[in-house]
Amino acid sequence: METEPAILALAALAQSTRLDVFRLLVKHEPEGLAAGEIAKALAVPQNTMSAHLAVLSRAGLVSARRISRSIVYRADLARFQAVMSFLVNDCCQGRPEICAPLIESITPCCPPKRKGKAHAGSHV
Template sequence: MESDDAILGLAALAQATRLDVFRLLVQHEPEGLAAGDIARALAVPQNTMSSHLGVLSRAGLVTAQRHSRSIVYRADLARFRAVMLFMLRDCCDGRPEICAPLIEDLTPCCSPKTRRKAHV
């Protein structure tokens, strides 16, 4: 990833409503949400939401697909991963102890959920 692409992604997320939109879409993966549902969930007027979704789309952080009369948006997790990895790749400058605490903090939140077995 180039610096300009990372800046575009980070800038798109550096606004409260767009960050909320992205987080909401991540929670609704892989189905995504229609634009109107996103606007209602976040109590944002639809025309304003359209602008925010446009910024996120141009940054590559969300994708849109038309379903009949509505447009369903999804978080592009591969692009988000690329932006985050861009930030982490050179952060340790050859000293992994600098990033190790960050990696440790991320691991518990992202471990797969285990299914609980019902007692018979």
């Protein structure tokens, strides 16, 4: 991922309503959630929410598809992953010793193979 889209994504997430929206949509993967339900869930006027959703959409962090009268939004986890990778690379820059601890600190959150514990390490 290049710098410009990464900045767009960071800016999109650097706003409390939008961060809440993204969290909500992640929680509702993979079904997604209609615009109106998002607005209701977060107690924000629909047109205001529409503007925020447009920002997230422009940043590529969410996708939208019309279903009947509703427009259902979904979090784009692949894009989110790309943004995270971009940031980690900023940290690494050919010097693994710098951010190996970073990797270790976030890895326990998602044990890739193991299923014994799965404590989700939510507060690291």
